[in-house]
Amino acid sequence: MAAGAVAAGLTAVVAGAVAGPVALAGEGPGATAIVAQLALLTGLACVFGGACGGLLLGQATHRPGLLPPAAWATAAGGLAGVAEIRRRAMGLGLGPFLHTPPGRSALWGSVSLAACCAALTAAGVSSGRGRRLWNAAVSAAAAGAMLTHVLSGHAAEGSGAPLKVAVQWAHMLAGGAWGGGLVALLLAIRGAPDADKAAAARRFSTLAAGALATLAATGVVRTLGEAGNLEALAGTTYGRLLAAKAALLLLLAALGARNRFRHLSVAERDLSGLRRVVALEIAVMLAAFAVTSVLAQARPAREAALRGAPGYFEAASTRPSAECAAASLASGTRNGEHDT
Numbered sequence: 515m516a517a518g519a520v521a522a523g524l525t526a527v528v529a530g531a532v533a534g535p536v537a538l539a540g541e542g543p544g545a546t547a548i549v550a551q552l553a554l555l556t557g558l559a560c561v562f563g564g565a566c567g568g569l570l571l572g573q574a575t576h577r578p579g580l581l582p583p584a585a586w587a588t589a590a591g592g593l594a595g596v597a598e599i600r601r602r603a604m605g606l607g608l609g610p611f612l613h614t615p616p617g618r619s620a621l622w623g624s625v626s627l628a629a630c631c632a633a634l635t636a637a638g639v640s641s642g643r644g645r646r647l648w649n650a651a652v653s654a655a656a657a658g659a660m661l662t663h664v665l666s667g668h669a670a671e672g673s674g675a676p677l678k679v680a681v682q683w684a685h686m687l688a689g690g691a692w693g694g695g696l697v698a699l700l701l702a703i704r705g706a707p708d709a710d711k712a713a714a715a716r717r718f719s720t721l722a723a724g725a726l727a728t729l730a731a732t733g734v735v736r737t738l739g740e741a742g743n744l745e746a747l748a749g750t751t752y753g754r755l756l757a758a759k760a761a762l763l764l765l766l767a768a769l770g771a772r773n774r775f776r777h778l779s780v781a782e783r784d785l786s787g788l789r790r791v792v793a794l795e796i797a798v799m800l801a802a803f804a805v806t807s808v809l810a811q812a813r814p815a816r817e818a819a820l821r822g823a824p825g826y827f828e829a830a831s832t833r834p835s836a837e838c839a840a841a842s843l844a845s846g847t848r849n850g851e852h853d854t
């Protein structure tokens with residue numbers, strides 16, 4: 515095949531928006547990339563939130579069953595998918611890819627997930643205090659995997675990266691503790707109501723309130739970090755996706771309030787209302803993660819403002835993506851992206 519055809523093919527792959535947070539001029543992200551990202555985010559959330567749930571909800575009520583292995587496998591599949599999509603978009607073999615920032619992120623993500631797997635296995639075969647300690651280790655390893663993911667996203671770009679990364683990490687941890695914790699809670703409050711389950715649900719409600727406040731505060735800070743100012747969001751896909759996330763967060767807050775002020779007070783006698791609303795919260799949370807998976811691949815609003823600026827990389831431009839990948843290797847920028 516002629517070199518020009520290969521370059522055109524690679525450019526088409528990038529234009530198909532499969533390369534993670536590459537600046538993709540006017541193109542929507544590909545379905546495969548979104549599914550891989552969604553698997554990674556929800557899998558990590560369930561591993562992290564499930565382990566936090568194990569610590570918070572207590573041994574008596576928390577029997578995680580198949581949740582931890584299923585969540586781990588989902589996260590591992592998502593990580594492999596995201597990495598492979600980025601590698602292909604950069605047109606690199608595995609060896610060279612592992613020397614790029616997204617390749618290194620995938621590598622460290624795999625190390626963290628391997629540690630998660632070992633800790634999950636140990637937690638599964640231990641009991642009492644040992645299980646609590648291993649659950650803490652699972653949470654720490656999942657938090658590490660989230661950090662490696664954040665380090666390959668928009669937060670790690672440009673000025674003030676360490677602060678943006680810290681805020682984004684807190685955002686992801688809050689989303690994971692709440693989202694994954696909801697699934698653990700739903701499993702914990704199966705069966706007949708009792709005082710232990712009611713107490714566990716009350717403890718979770720306090721954690722959810724903290725997560726809500728953290729998500730809102732860090733979400734606003736990250737939005738300003740990406741957009742510069744709120745006017746820059748108007749009329750962009752990125753802005754619309756953020757508005758959808760804010761609406762979903764409000765809905766989650768309303769559902770959480772309903773549980774706290776209505777269903778928790780009767781939880782010792784009747785758990786049906788609580789279970790119904792928790793299931794609804796999980797569905798809304800899933801929608802929030804789906805929107806986030808698209809958002810993480812969309813062009814941040816501040817980049818949209820740079821469109822047309824000299825040197826700004828357009829995926830569908832005449833510049834071959836393989837050339838960009840090589841430049842990325844040399845300069846340390848991500849995903850073949852060219853900074854302006």
Ligand code: HEM
Pocket residue numbers: 551555663664667668669685686689690693729730732733734736737740756759760762763766799802803806807809810814
């Ligand atoms: C509804 C609950 C929410 C959940 C579960 C959630 C979850 C997440 C996660 C997991 C990420 C990391 C995505 C990635 O790097 O792959 C993220 C990114 C982000 N979130 Fe949220 N979020 C929520 C609400 C919000 C709200 C209300 C805002 C804005 C006010 C917001 C603004 C952002 C921004 C700006 C990013 C960075 C996206 C980028 O990399 O360009 N989030 N969110």
